[in-house]
Amino acid sequence: MAPRFLLMLLLSGALSTSLVVQASSDDDDDFELPQVSERDEDDIEDELEDELEDRLEERLEAAEEREEELEDRIEEMLEAREDLEDELEDELEERLEKNLERLERISDERIERETERYHQLWEIEARVEDLEAFSVADEYIALLSEEELEAALAKGTQIKTTERLEGLGGYLVTFPDEVELEQTERNHIYTLDSATVSIGGDSVIALASMAGLTVPESTSAVIGMMDSSIDETHPCLGSVTLEQQAFYPAGAQPDTQHGTAIASVIGGACGVLSEVRLANAAVFGRGPEGLVVASAKSLIEGLNWLVEKQASVINLSLSGPRNRVLEQAVRQVAARNILLVASSGNEGAAAFPRYPAASPEVIAVTAVDHSMQVYPRAVRGPHIEFAAPGVGVQVAGPHHGKMTMDGTSVAAAFATSLLVIAISSGDSVDSLAKQAKDLGEPGRDNTYGYGLLTVDKKKASPAE
The missing domain is CATH 1.20.5 (Single alpha-helices involved in coiled-coils or other helix-helix interfaces)
Structure with a gap:
């Protein structure tokens, strides 16, 4: 319909135009309209x-x-x-x-x-x-000068034992009961930072590469330990010159597992230092109840002996409560330019600071794994100074074999060895803090301290 309608409109327009032309031709005599037949029009249309x-x-x-x-x-x-x-x-x-x-x-x-x-x-x-679980029952201790001891005797103070400390100076005195002396403190109990035993693990030398070491080192310095007894016959300790003395009570028995493991990290065929002189104060013994513990009194006696042995660095892979008398002994040791290195403890992030690691004179060490992540059970706090390898470490094990350990006690042993190397090369603790590999939050933090303890490869010399 639309095309036909459009066609009709066009035809209508054409006819209209034709009529207009015709009309105008009537007025113009000169114009003649061509004659179109009706048939032609139909054809055109x-x-x-x-x-x-x-x-x-x-x-x-x-x-x-x-x-x-x-x-x-x-x-x-x-x-x-x-x-x-x-x-x-x-x-x-x-x-x-x-x-x-x-x-x-x-x-x-x-x-x-x-x-x-x-x-x-x-x-x-x-x-x-239950604070009694942290101390020896009915026993108090004090470090007294000769004058203080004489004054206490003159007052009729009841004294249990008196021991002359040649290395620290003064007297270690025990009392059967609390006395009116400001210097006295309970004889607190301490435990080894016994780490968990895991499967697999890496050798000490492999993990030492994290701190910049690629080969074992040697040193002529005397390294002190306060731990359990050490199995001198273990193959890992073949090249170690070892001297040890027991300070645990007469009723306790020697226990060699922890002390041997820590010694194997420090030196020997399995350790950071290929040749080393170790002086071990065996302050931990296995008591009648089966617990391997040490008292503050034994720790002070051990420190005194290590001072006499001229140890340059002392490893303390142990922890416990704060004890003012032990802190007094620690200050006296530090005053003799002896470095004290302690494990931060394995009681977890929510635990209170453990001692002696939290003492200002002690270098507190936490543990990290091969990925530089902190050991989950490591104690945190502002006293932490350095981190060291302490997760998945192969150490000397029972029956002359090996085992893999985790914990801050292993990290402290690593740090002790590294500090000996660094100090022997002329570094100071302050310089080591500056060159430590920062971990966690920028700068010193409560988890990693200054960061991973490292040594300068150029200064470190390989063992011959």
């Missing part, structure tokens, strides 16, 4: 109609083609949009799943940490409620 129909058909066909092309393009765009929506939906679902998994993992880890923290707090609370 048919031709115009056919031409218009052809043109309209062409345009309609072109329009249909464009419409089809447009529909195809719209369909392709819609399909592409659907594909994009599907991809975005899949990506969002994948991200959501990953985030949910990560949040679930973080939540589980946080719950585990908090549970561990509460367990530690309960354990500490139980210990605080």
